[in-house]
Amino acid sequence: DAGITQSPRHKVTETGTPVTLRCHQTENHRYMYWYRQDPGHGLRLIHYSYGVKDTDKGEVSDGYSVSRSKTEDFLLTLESATSSQTSVYFCAAAGQGWTEAFFGQGTRLTVV
Amino acid sequence: AQSVTQLGSHVSVSEGALVLLRCNYSSSVPPYLFWYVQYPNQGLQLLLKYTSAATLVKGINGFEAEFKKSETSFHLTKPSAHMSDAAEYFCAVRQAGGYNKLIFGAGTRLAVHP
Numbered sequence: 001d002a003g004i005t006q007s008p009r010h011k012v013t014e015t016g017t018p019v020t021l022r023c024h025q026t027e028n029h030r031y032m033y034w035y036r037q038d039p040g041h042g043l044r045l046i047h048y049s050y051g052v053k054d055t056d057k058g059e060v061s062d063g064y065s066v067s068r069s070k071t072e073d074f075l076l077t078l079e080s081a082t083s084s085q086t087s088v089y090f091c092a093a094a095g096q097g098w099t100e101a102f103f104g105q106g107t108r109l110t111v112v
Numbered sequence: 113a114q115s116v117t118q119l120g121s122h123v124s125v126s127e128g129a130l131v132l133l134r135c136n137y138s139s140s141v142p143p144y145l146f147w148y149v150q151y152p153n154q155g156l157q158l159l160l161k162y163t164s165a166a167t168l169v170k171g172i173n174g175f176e177a178e179f180k181k182s183e184t185s186f187h188l189t190k191p192s193a194h195m196s197d198a199a200e201y202f203c204a205v206r207q208a209g210g211y212n213k214l215i216f217g218a219g220t221r222l223a224v225h226p
Contacts, residue, residue, distance in 0.1 A: 031212060042202055042218040042219045043202065050212075100161060101214050105155040106155055
């Protein structure tokens, strides 16, 4: 996992509550990414960052926000969780001019 | 925008048979291409990557892939399947410029039967 840690690994939450997932990396990678994985869709990019306080939207960003106040941490927030956000979430990180992205072990989120 | 298409969401082979997983990409600039494998309830592991050097790329576990620019393809092969190869495989393309986004295909689930 090249020093990528996601927390929590599993979470069950109720519809309408806010949820924050954390991605922590120890390699000082510049780029960080949040994906969601759903059957038949592969991994879809939610948000990404290439530096502290520098973030942008991916292809499925509605209902999600991110923050990166430190190089090592990239937080994903579901502002008001919905059942459609039940998914497995993966964080990835990569260095400058990267030829490989490193992935965390994933967070399984269930919204009931 | 760059995109990836994986033909066949499910592929089934016999143990010892050839494995062929198909990937086509679209890109307006020379891409970097990747194959990742995901075993049940695990994260993603890099199998191999093409980064504009040799067009035939060898990876871990006996897998290889060939970059064919004229066909915009990057198919994954293994001469002889093993039961332990059963997993989901993802092809991905790195989008050049800006944030260097990594775009994935929908995945192919490989089943290996005795």
